[in-house]
Amino acid sequence: MNNSVLILGAASDIGIAIAEKYASKGYHLLLAARNITRLTALQSDLQIRYKISCSLLEFDAAAFSMHEKFWQSISNKPGIVISVIGYMKENDQVVASQNETLATIHSNFTGLVSLLNIIAADFAARKEGTIAGISSVAGMRGRQSNYIYGSAKAGFTAYLSGLRNKMYQYNVHVMTVLPGFVYTKMTEELNLPKLLTAQPKDVANAVFNGIQKRKNIIFVKWFWRWIMLIITSIPESIFKKKKL
């Protein structure tokens, strides 16, 4: 293992910010995405500016049969793996389409579990390594406007919680990231409240610092912990009547 970081979903706005953060700290990068041609400009830029190595790898969370091969194809295993992958579309359209429902579940939950199980077993055998997963506060309570994405994120959050518990005895650090709103491609059509919304670089800084301090769960912006405490405290009999 070495001081390299594997970023899954590296072409996302948050993935790019995390790549830049780690490159600026001298880490070597393995950037994985569904279409790596979009990453070649970033690759050269980071290599030149920060004098680090940066490899590009094709990865699709929904291509389950390729997951073992994907991990085995990496000869110099990274010390840190960060999953940034996520997929969110308008809930009514997702509910109406079985393909979209499965894409949402596979990209946010089952596809990540499939790969991270393989990586966690390898890290456990080596007795070192860090796995960080970007989940979401959306997984903390199902809402009528977003419950397919939210339930997939809930599954991923619970998975990371159990994995952290299991990996503790093997000296493997597992961190859950629970961002609130972030300005990215995923949310560009939403009218987000400015005061509550983070920038991708805020997430990157929080992820970097959280991993350095071996944190368990981070919220990116501190106030989301308290917003979610209020939201999860509303009785179901009232919550179900709210158009949230």
Ligand SMILES: NC(=O)c1ccc[n+]([C@@H]2O[C@H](COP(=O)([O-])OP(=O)(O)OC[C@H]3O[C@@H](n4cnc5c(N)ncnc54)[C@H](OP(=O)(O)O)[C@@H]3O)[C@@H](O)[C@H]2O)c1
């Ligand atoms: N933006 C927010 O307000 C917010 C809030 C809470 C949590 N998050 C989470 O933050 C993470 C980053 O999202 P973002 O906001 O930066 O949005 P984004 O730019 O849309 O990034 C999502 C990334 O996931 C990749 N992806 C989706 N399905 C995949 C699959 N099956 N296999 C491989 N890659 C796949 C996408 O790849 P393609 O580019 O190929 O489509 C895209 O690069 C996600 O986990 C998201 O759920 C975001």
